[in-house]
Amino acid sequence: MNLKGKKLLVTGADGFIGSHLTEELVRSGYDVRAFMYYNSFNSWGWLDHSHPEVKQKIEVFLGDIRDPHGVKEAMKDCDIVFHLAALIAIPYSYHSPDTYIDTNIKGTLNVLQAARELGVEKVVHTSTSEVYGTAKYVPISENHPLQGQSPYAASKIGADQLALSFYYSFSTPVSIIRPFNTYGPRQSARAVIPTIISQIATGERKIKLGHLSPTRDFNYIQDTVRGFMEVAQSERTNGEVVNIGSDFEVSIGETVETIAEVMEVDIDIETDPQRMRPKKSEVERLWADITKAKKLFRWQPKYGGKAGFKQGIKETAEWFSHPDHLNQYKADRYNI
Structure with missing residues (x-):
């Protein structure tokens, strides 16, 4: 059509x-x-x-x-x-x-x-x-x-x-x-990738997160x-x-490492109980x-695989790191 x-x-x-x-x-x-x-x-x-x-x-x-x-x-x-x-x-x-x-x-x-x-x-x-x-x-x-x-x-x-x-x-x-799991510029900070990037972009080095073991297929x-x-x-x-x-599976823990690498920072991860789903509600694994x-x-991802994921993270981090964009987020607060 x-x-x-x-x-x-x-x-x-x-x-x-x-x-x-x-x-x-x-x-x-x-x-x-x-x-x-x-x-x-x-x-x-x-x-x-x-x-x-x-x-x-x-x-x-x-x-x-x-x-x-x-x-x-x-x-x-x-x-x-x-x-x-x-x-x-x-x-x-x-x-x-x-x-x-x-x-x-x-x-x-x-x-x-x-x-x-x-x-x-x-x-x-x-x-x-x-x-x-x-x-x-x-x-x-x-x-x-x-x-x-x-x-x-x-x-x-x-x-x-x-x-x-x-x-x-x-x-x-x-x-x-x-x-x-779609990610990129403008995504709400309730999602994990903007949560990590926005905390780092505001100067935080102790990053508050929930479970690190679940895997996702980030698109x-x-x-x-x-x-x-x-x-x-x-x-x-x-x-x-x-x-x-x-068509690429990556854990939340590996996602944090990729973001830290792209943004060229050393970080520590702090478990925040309010960011953790109830045990039976957590989706442990997703891969499309x-x-x-x-x-x-004949659709296929241009940002597929590890290299594509890293490029997507780079573009997302650049957008969030711009002061005009970052100011629209409350990185110091957990947003449900």
């Missing part, structure tokens, strides 16, 4: 991945409407920091993904919907699980209902590698069992299954992209954005779930099988 001449909607456009995706779509010459969470400050989130030429070309819709009327209004005249709006912080899902059900499941239902009623050509629904829980085998294929080891993961499993149900029940053209933001665009354009992804990852993405639309 050629996106040229199509009207594209990005929900969650004010967030980390959503802002990068929105900018790349605009730079590619596409007609983009950005759905962002309403606030009285008229803030566009990270899109406030976009280049003026990009901001001028974005059509902004402020609303709430939990409101079916507003969602349908935002989707009118749109051909393709990239649905990213969600609550994503795992620790906060322990604190307020009800909000995750409303936002992640009910919000997704609102998008699907509107897509069905309006005849939208395609919905790209955003999943997460957290739905797999601790790997039963690696690399993890799309057929891996789903395990809700946190309220967040459970809400995303529910949203994913709802999306697939609309494809099977009503032939709603839905594709599910399942990114593994650089540019690769994730390309994955979204490829899924949207592929005619073969309707009704499919597709992993997007770096990306065979399906390669097969369906």
Whole structure:
């Protein structure tokens, strides 16, 4: 599917991945409407920091993904919907699980209902590698069992299954992209890589962290954005779930060492109990099988493997270390 001449909607456009995706779509010459969470400050989130030429070309819709009327209004005249709006912080899902059900499941239902009623050509629904829980085998294929080891993961499993149900029940053209741990500029400090980098960038040498043994498949933001665009354009992804990852497994401990090496500092690690997930909730191992993405639309990571990971860390650290960017973070406080 050629996106040229199509009207594209990005929900969650004010967030980390959503802002990068929105900018790349605009730079590619596409007609983009950005759905962002309403606030009285008229803030566009990270899109406030976009280049003026990009901001001028974005059509902004402020609303709430939990409101079916507003969602349908935002989707009118749109051909393709990239649905990213969600609550994503795992620790906060322990604190307020009800909000995750409303936002992640009910919000997704609102998008699907509107897509069905309006005849939208395609919905790209955003999943997460957290739905797999601790790997039963690696690399993890799309057929891996789903395990809700946190309220967040459970809400995303529910949203994913709802999306697939609309494809099977009503032939709603839905594709599910399942990114593994995306990182890069603008990511919230609740995530481990920005947590480490922001602490170092502010001069800390005793870095507070939780468990160091779990492994992750970290995927650089540019690769994730390309994955979204490829899924949207592929005619073969309707009704499919597709992993997007770096095909590289690294522990949190090794990640700390890589960041320290790139930032040229010596650090000590201090275990912070409040940063540790409950034992049975911790996802111990994630490593993506990306065979399906390669097969369906020949996607593969540009930042894959150890060298690619190190380059992605370098670019991320450079962004966070800029004073204008670092000042937007509270590195001395734990953000759930």
